[in-house]
Amino acid sequence: MGCHMKKSLWQQILKGTEKVAQKVPAVQRKLEAEYAQVEETVRAKMRPPLPDLPEFNEIPEQGVSQEQILNWLRELRQREQPPWQSGHVSGTVYHGGEEHSEFLSEVYRLHSQSNPLHADLFPTTIKCEAEIVKMNARLLGADPNVEREQQVVGTVTSGGTESILMAMKTYRDWARAEKGITEPEVVAPSTAHPAFDKAAHLFGIELIRVPVRDDFKADVEAMHKAVNRRTIALVGSAPGYPHGVIDPIPQIAQIAQEYGLGMHVDACLGGFLLPWIEQLGYPIPPFDFRVPGVTSMSVDPHKYGYTPKGLSVVLYRGRNLRRYQYFTVTDWQGGLYASPTLPGSRPGALSVGGWSAIVSIGKQGYLEIARQIMETALAIRKGVEAMPDLYLMGEPTFIIAFGSHRFNIYLVMDQMALRGWRLVALQKPPGLHFAVTVRHTQPGVAEQFLNDLNESVEYVKAHPEEKGEMAPIYGMANSLPFRGVIDEVLKRYLDALYD
Numbered sequence: 001m002g003c004h005m006k007k008s009l010w011q012q013i014l015k016g017t018e019k020v021a022q023k024v025p026a027v028q029r030k031l032e033a034e035y036a037q038v039e040e041t042v043r044a045k046m047r048p049p050l051p052d053l054p055e056f057n058e059i060p061e062q063g064v065s066q067e068q069i070l071n072w073l074r075e076l077r078q079r080e081q082p083p084w085q086s087g088h089v090s091g092t093v094y095h096g097g098e099e100h101s102e103f104l105s106e107v108y109r110l111h112s113q114s115n116p117l118h119a120d121l122f123p124t125t126i127k128c129e130a131e132i133v134k135m136n137a138r139l140l141g142a143d144p145n146v147e148r149e150q151q152v153v154g155t156v157t158s159g160g161t162e163s164i165l166m167a168m169k170t171y172r173d174w175a176r177a178e179k180g181i182t183e184p185e186v187v188a189p190s191t192a193h194p195a196f197d198k199a200a201h202l203f204g205i206e207l208i209r210v211p212v213r214d215d216f217k218a219d220v221e222a223m224h225k226a227v228n229r230r231t232i233a234l235v236g237s238a239p240g241y242p243h244g245v246i247d248p249i250p251q252i253a254q255i256a257q258e259y260g261l262g263m264h265v266d267a268c269l270g271g272f273l274l275p276w277i278e279q280l281g282y283p284i285p286p287f288d289f290r291v292p293g294v295t296s297m298s299v300d301p302h303k304y305g306y307t308p309k310g311l312s313v314v315l316y317r318g319r320n321l322r323r324y325q326y327f328t329v330t331d332w333q334g335g336l337y338a339s340p341t342l343p344g345s346r347p348g349a350l351s352v353g354g355w356s357a358i359v360s361i362g363k364q365g366y367l368e369i370a371r372q373i374m375e376t377a378l379a380i381r382k383g384v385e386a387m388p389d390l391y392l393m394g395e396p397t398f399i400i401a402f403g404s405h406r407f408n409i410y411l412v413m414d415q416m417a418l419r420g421w422r423l424v425a426l427q428k429p430p431g432l433h434f435a436v437t438v439r440h441t442q443p444g445v446a447e448q449f450l451n452d453l454n455e456s457v458e459y460v461k462a463h464p465e466e467k468g469e470m471a472p473i474y475g476m477a478n479s480l481p482f483r484g485v486i487d488e489v490l491k492r493y494l495d496a497l498y499d
């Protein structure tokens with residue numbers, strides 16, 4: 001509580017200083033010049049001209065033939081596919097194999113009109129969703145033999161963000177109804193996904209971010225100290241997106257149990273991979289419903305479950321908790337209304353596609369893929385560890401995060417980009433990460449990655465005067481204490497995408 005007060009006061013002072021500074025004309029001019037440069041870079045990178053796809057800023061008078069549209073899209077796909085298809089992109093496309101993708105497209109074709117909102121018309125989608133939830137619960141340590149009320153249950157959502165939103169809304173409504181808490185707070189490590197900030201913003205929750213330790217794991221003691229009578233839930237990640245590090249879930253869950261709080265494990269990224277890695281014999285600390293005190297989890301089949309994009313699952317220990325997620329309207333003139341998650345209508349094809357992906361791959365398929373991913377990740381990890389100018393961040397599993405004490409690591413990212421690679425830029429401290437997927441298990445990809453990384457490092461060392469392309473933007477984001485400026489940069493980035 002004290003820590004949180006201090007932080008917000010400090011932020012207010014900074015914000016006040018920033019507002020005053022931005023009114024000085026010279027500062028204004030300098031900022032506008034910086035913004036313009038960012039906008040130009042963003043536009044060039046994210047909105048390149050696509051001359052083969054005509055522009056429609058209003059609906060064409062006469063419809064374009066389906067054949068023509070398919071030709072345009074096929075042509076562009078040929079150009080957009082190679083970077084991720086060849087395994088040059090961190091995360092993003094988790095399977096992407098030709099046969100698997102064709103199978104999912106065929107399932108989509110069969111169900112493109114299905115909508116689980118109308119359960120009576122589309123019972124196949126409803127069955128698939130219920131089974132996706134059950135299969136995920138079992139995968140994440142749910143005990144099927146507990147009494148009905150205590151079973152792990154859940155719902156399907158559109159993605160990790162929605163699963164986290166739903167869990168946070170659930171805890172808010174649960175704590176209000178059962179504990180009378182009207183100014184709820186959630187305590188999360190600084191590495192937890194921004195979806196928790198979004199949930200806090202949307203649902204009137206105060207998110208207390210607690211800095212992680214030097215090994216990038218949640219600081220359990222500091223989280224304990226942040227708990228007060230308004231706290232409704234604690235958060236841990238398995239693993240966290242930035243460094244791929246698994247938080248000490250049992251210790252956080254113990255605090256949650258001690259105070260009767262909710263405990264959410266964000267396993268969006270790892271929930272569909274860590275169980276197989278564990279079965280393969282790698283040392284994975286306990287992170288799922290086998291841990292007493294874990295009351296909810298988010299897991300994304302659309303990542304390492306290799307389902308179509310737009311499918312996640314939120315799980316709760318106990319039916320009572322899930323009730324707080326639901327939304328019902330009883331007196332609308334349009335009839336009775338009940339929906340389990342944020343949207344109304346939903347794409348049933350994604351649920352049927354998700355079910356089909358999971359059932360077609362099966363346990364043995366997932367195990368085999370996990371084995372290949374871990375072998376690739378270990379090879380990359382070993383290669384990075386052998387580079388004296390780089391250091392590994394934390395204890396990686398399938399995400400390799402690294403930084404440098406010797407030079408600006410973002411320049412390495414720019415050099416890697418010139419060699420066709422897309423890495424993720426981390427901040428506080430500056431670093432890069434590469435999330436290993438099926439794409440990278442192709443022969444030669446890890447070796448090529450390490451060769452290019454070595455070359456990039458050598459180039460940066462030999463050209464200390466070069467500024468790079470994205471490096472100045474990330475450098476600015478890391479060094480500026482005035483976060484309002486960065487906020488404006490991000491909003492202009494979003495503007496540029498829709499211009």
Ligand SMILES: Cc1ncc(COP(=O)(O)O)c(C=O)c1O
Pocket residue numbers: 158159160161162193195237239240241266267268269300312
């Ligand atoms: C740990 C973690 N949580 C949540 C999310 C959010 O998932 P989505 O992008 O599907 O909303 C991600 C996405 O990468 C993630 O890595």
